[in-house]
Amino acid sequence: MRRGLLSWSETEVPPAVLEDRLARLRGHMAGEGLDALLVYTNFPRPAAVSYLTHFVPYWSQGMLIVPPEGAPVLAVSLSKRVSNWIRETAHVSEIINTPNLGRELAARLKSGGHIRVGAVELNRLPGAVINALEAEYPDIELTDSTALYQDFRATADETEIALSRRAAEIARTALALARPGDAAVQADILSAIERSARMAGCEEILIDVAEDLAADGRFRRLDGPTAFKDRYAVRLSVAYKGHWVRLARSFDQRWPEDRANELEAHIASAAGSADTSGLPGFSTGPIGLEACIGTLPLQSIVKPAAGQIVSVNRTWHDEGGAWLASDPVLAGPDGNTSGSVALLI
Amino acid sequence: MNVIHRERQERLFAAMADEDVDGVMSWGNAWQCDYLRYVSDYSVLEGDAIAIILIDGDLHLIVEGETEAGRARAKCPGATVEAADDLVGAARRYLAKLGNRQIVTAPRTLLPYGLAPENLDRAAADGTDLLDRLLMTKSPAEIDAMRRATEMADAGYRVFRDAAEPGVAEFELVAEIEGYFREAGSPENFMIIGSGGQEVRGMHPAGERRLREGDLVTTELSPCVDGYFSQICRTLVIGEPSRVQQDAFQVYIDAMKAGFSVLKAGVTASEVAKAENDVFRDYGLEEYTTSEYTRVRGHGLGLFLDTKPHILEDVDTVLEEGAFCIVHPNTYHPVAGYMVLGDAALVTKDGYRTFSSTPAELLSTVG
Structure with missing residues (x-):
C-alpha cells in the first residue's frame, strides 16, 4: 500500500490511446452481444480500469461501467471530495460517488436498459456488491467476461510498451544498487533501492529478497530486518503509470567482477528467450511467466499471446545453490517466448 | 511460531x-x-x-x-x-x-x-x-507492537519535517519517507499528502506539485511493525505560520483534545466523534464535519490501518479496554484549507494512553 507518484501525463498517455482501447474493447463486447461491461478496481486489482482510464485507486473500490456507446461511468466508493483528484489523474467524464456500489450499478444499468451485462472476473468480485446489484435489478443477466477481457488485453500497444520500458528502466537503476561492491552488501541497500525508484517517479515498488540462495532459493516478502549472505537475490516489482514489470537478479559477493559480468551478459542476452541452456555452469530450473491480463497487475500465464508484455521468471542451480532472474520481455508475433525481445535495451 | x-x-x-x-x-x-x-x-x-x-x-x-x-x-x-x-x-x-x-x-x-x-x-x-x-481488543504483545509502530511514525514524521522544503515535489518527499521506513524495517506504510493553501480540500497520493513557502503540508503516516499499523496526522507549514493558519488550527487542537477527553473503555465511537464535532459546532464550522468535507473523525488501528470502529456520530460500537484507535478531526477549513491532526491511543479502563511524542500543534519548517 505504499503508493508513490500518481499523476497523469497526457504526453505519456494520450487520451486518444485510452479512447482507442475503449473502442477495441467495445468491439469485443459487440462480438458477444453484451449490453454493458463491468470492470472492477481496488488497491490490489487496479490494472483493468487503469488500462482503460488511467485511474488507480489508493483507497476503497470502484466499478467502471462500459456501455456500448457513450462515455463510460466510474462508480466509486469514495467521497465527492476525491472526485477532483480522480479527474486530475484519470480520463473519466462521469464519476458517481456512492457508499452502495451495487445499488448504484443497478440503477445505472436499469435506466440504460442494459440487461445482458458482462463482468470481468465475476466470481472474484465482492459478493456484497454483486448481490446488491442482483437484488436491485432481478432482470439482469450477468455473465463472466474474463476471457473476453483477456483476449482484448493481450497485445501491447506502443504506449504500454513505452511505459513498461520506463518501469523496467527504473527497476534496473534501483537494482544496480544491490550489486556487491567493495564492502559486504547490507540491508540498508533496500532503503536506497526504495528511494531510487520513488525519486524516479514510480507508482509502486515491491521488494522481495532471497537473502541466502545457498540455503533457500525462494523470494520472500520483506517483513522486517534482513541480512544478506554471500549469494543472494533481489526482485523488484515496479509500476509506472499503471504498468508493472518484474526485474530480479542474483549476486555472489565472493565472485570477481568479470565472473559476475559474464553471467549477467548471458542472462541479459537470454532475457528474451526461454532457452536458458547457455548459462555456463548451471542447470536449468523451472520458468514462470506472468502478464497483465485482468484486474491484477501481473498474474501467471501458461503461454504468451503475440505481442504481449511478459515477465519471465527463471531459476538455475549449481553447487552453490539457486540463481534467480526475472526480466520483462515483449513476446514475438508467434506468441512464443523464443521469439520475444527484451524490454530493456 | x-x-x-x-x-x-x-x-x-x-x-x-x-x-x-x-x-x-x-x-x-x-x-x-x-x-x-x-x-x-x-x-x-x-x-x-x-x-x-x-x-x-x-x-x-x-x-x-x-x-x-x-x-x-x-x-x-x-x-x-x-x-x-x-x-x-x-x-x-x-x-x-x-x-x-x-x-x-x-x-x-x-x-x-x-x-x-x-x-x-x-x-x-x-x-x-x-x-x-x-x-479489536489487543493483547499485551499486540499493544507492544503498536507502541513500536507509533514510535516509528514519530521518527518518520521527523524525516518528513526535515525533508519538506520549498522546491521539493510531493512524490520526492514521499520517496524520502518510504526510504526511511524501509530502512527502519516497516514492511508497509500508508501515506497520503496534501500541499498548498485554502484551495486544498483533502489528501491524496503524491503528485508532482512542488512545495512553496507558506504552504500547508498535511500528511498521515501509517507504518507497521509485526503487521500492526499505527498512524500519525500532522500539518506542517513551509516557513512561518500565518496568523490565519494558527487561528484556524486551534479548532483542530481543541477538537482532538475534546475527543480524547471522553475516550475511555465503555464509551461509544459516537461519543468520541460527537465530542470532536461539538468543537467545530462551537466555532460555527459544523458544515465541515459532514461527509462533504471529511470521511471519519478517527478509526480503529491494528492489523489493518482503517479497522473498526470508525469514529462517527452514527457508530455505536463500544470501545473496550485494549482497543487501539486514532482520534483525528481532519477536515477542510474554509479560511485556511485542509488541516489534519491526529494521534493513536490505547483505550484503558480509566482513559487512554498515547505513545506519540510529536507535538500536537501546527508545526513549521522553521523553529
Whole structure:
C-alpha cells in the first residue's frame, strides 16, 4: 500500500490511446452481444480500469461501467471530495460517488436498459456488491467476461510498451544498487533501492529478497530486518503509470567482477528467450511467466499471446545453490517466448 | 511460531471452541488482510488470498499465482500453500473436502461473489463478529507492537519535517519517507499528502506539485511493525505560520483534545466523534464535519490501518479496554484549507494512553 507518484501525463498517455482501447474493447463486447461491461478496481486489482482510464485507486473500490456507446461511468466508493483528484489523474467524464456500489450499478444499468451485462472476473468480485446489484435489478443477466477481457488485453500497444520500458528502466537503476561492491552488501541497500525508484517517479515498488540462495532459493516478502549472505537475490516489482514489470537478479559477493559480468551478459542476452541452456555452469530450473491480463497487475500465464508484455521468471542451480532472474520481455508475433525481445535495451 | 501469533492462535482457538466452530475461512488482500493475518500470520503482497484454519491448527493458504505462493511458503512453512488461478474454485474444492465440519467465514464484506453464502453449496455461517472481537481488543504483545509502530511514525514524521522544503515535489518527499521506513524495517506504510493553501480540500497520493513557502503540508503516516499499523496526522507549514493558519488550527487542537477527553473503555465511537464535532459546532464550522468535507473523525488501528470502529456520530460500537484507535478531526477549513491532526491511543479502563511524542500543534519548517 505504499503508493508513490500518481499523476497523469497526457504526453505519456494520450487520451486518444485510452479512447482507442475503449473502442477495441467495445468491439469485443459487440462480438458477444453484451449490453454493458463491468470492470472492477481496488488497491490490489487496479490494472483493468487503469488500462482503460488511467485511474488507480489508493483507497476503497470502484466499478467502471462500459456501455456500448457513450462515455463510460466510474462508480466509486469514495467521497465527492476525491472526485477532483480522480479527474486530475484519470480520463473519466462521469464519476458517481456512492457508499452502495451495487445499488448504484443497478440503477445505472436499469435506466440504460442494459440487461445482458458482462463482468470481468465475476466470481472474484465482492459478493456484497454483486448481490446488491442482483437484488436491485432481478432482470439482469450477468455473465463472466474474463476471457473476453483477456483476449482484448493481450497485445501491447506502443504506449504500454513505452511505459513498461520506463518501469523496467527504473527497476534496473534501483537494482544496480544491490550489486556487491567493495564492502559486504547490507540491508540498508533496500532503503536506497526504495528511494531510487520513488525519486524516479514510480507508482509502486515491491521488494522481495532471497537473502541466502545457498540455503533457500525462494523470494520472500520483506517483513522486517534482513541480512544478506554471500549469494543472494533481489526482485523488484515496479509500476509506472499503471504498468508493472518484474526485474530480479542474483549476486555472489565472493565472485570477481568479470565472473559476475559474464553471467549477467548471458542472462541479459537470454532475457528474451526461454532457452536458458547457455548459462555456463548451471542447470536449468523451472520458468514462470506472468502478464497483465485482468484486474491484477501481473498474474501467471501458461503461454504468451503475440505481442504481449511478459515477465519471465527463471531459476538455475549449481553447487552453490539457486540463481534467480526475472526480466520483462515483449513476446514475438508467434506468441512464443523464443521469439520475444527484451524490454530493456 | 512467534509470541504474538501464538497469543493470537490461543485466543482464536478458545473463541472457536466457545462457539462450536471447527474452522475459519478468512479472506484478505494486499490492501486489507487483518482477518487473514490474524488466523495465519501471513500478509498477502499481491492479489487476494484465502486462509482456512481448523481448530486443530491445520492451515491451508490459497493465493493467486506462484510468485505469491513462494512468499507464502517462505512465511508459513507449516501451512499447505496452493497457488491458484481460480481462487474461488480452489476454495470451494477445499471446503468440499471438509465435509460437515462447522466452518465460518470472515469478513463477510470482503467475500467474493463466488464464495458468498448464496452461491456456496454448503453452509458457512458468518464469523465476522467472532474475529472482530479478537481484532479489536489487543493483547499485551499486540499493544507492544503498536507502541513500536507509533514510535516509528514519530521518527518518520521527523524525516518528513526535515525533508519538506520549498522546491521539493510531493512524490520526492514521499520517496524520502518510504526510504526511511524501509530502512527502519516497516514492511508497509500508508501515506497520503496534501500541499498548498485554502484551495486544498483533502489528501491524496503524491503528485508532482512542488512545495512553496507558506504552504500547508498535511500528511498521515501509517507504518507497521509485526503487521500492526499505527498512524500519525500532522500539518506542517513551509516557513512561518500565518496568523490565519494558527487561528484556524486551534479548532483542530481543541477538537482532538475534546475527543480524547471522553475516550475511555465503555464509551461509544459516537461519543468520541460527537465530542470532536461539538468543537467545530462551537466555532460555527459544523458544515465541515459532514461527509462533504471529511470521511471519519478517527478509526480503529491494528492489523489493518482503517479497522473498526470508525469514529462517527452514527457508530455505536463500544470501545473496550485494549482497543487501539486514532482520534483525528481532519477536515477542510474554509479560511485556511485542509488541516489534519491526529494521534493513536490505547483505550484503558480509566482513559487512554498515547505513545506519540510529536507535538500536537501546527508545526513549521522553521523553529
